[in-house]
Amino acid sequence: MTSNSICPCSSGKHYADCCQAYHQFIIFPQTAEQLMRSRYGAYALHLVDYLWETTHPTKRNLYDKAAMEQCAKANHWTGLEIVYADKKVVEFKAHYQKGLTQFVHHERSTFKKEDGRWYYFSGDYFN
Numbered sequence: 001m002t003s004n005s006i007c008p009c010s011s012g013k014h015y016a017d018c019c020q021a022y023h024q025f026i027i028f029p030q031t032a033e034q035l036m037r038s039r040y041g042a043y044a045l046h047l048v049d050y051l052w053e054t055t056h057p058t059k060r061n062l063y064d065k066a067a068m069e070q071c072a073k074a075n076h077w078t079g080l081e082i083v084y085a086d087k088k089v090v091e092f093k094a095h096y097q098k099g100l101t102q103f104v105h106h107e108r109s110t111f112k113k114e115d116g117r118w119y120y121f122s123g124d125y126f127n
């Protein structure tokens with residue numbers, strides 16, 4: 001991934017104009033949707049520290065960093081569709097491929113903002 005590559009979050013923008021500065025912790029996403037997109041991009045780029053840091057601190061006990069990394073690396077992330085987004089809720093379809101099989105992870109996530117930073121808080125899965 002270079003700055004001139006198209007961002008893996010499916011925004012259609014260059015990585016440098018989209019999620020790169022979030023992934024480098026230079027700036028923080030301003031909306032729940034931006035955070036969601038940047039987290040999808042982090043899966044695609046195997047940026048496990050970013051996933052961890054953007055998971056709400058009270059929810060990190062539900063996750064295992066090694067498992068997150070394994071999930072990120074085991075799949076090929078082929079695109080993100082935002083189905084619905086408001087201030088705190090984002091419904092999305094994350095497309096990925098494992099071997100030759102295509103999968104869709106359909107989730108409605110809730111985000112929380114604290115001290116100017118958005119965090120992934122919880123999610124309901126459709127599949």
Ligand SMILES: [Zn+2]
Binds near residue numbers: 010015
């Ligand atoms: Zn992006």
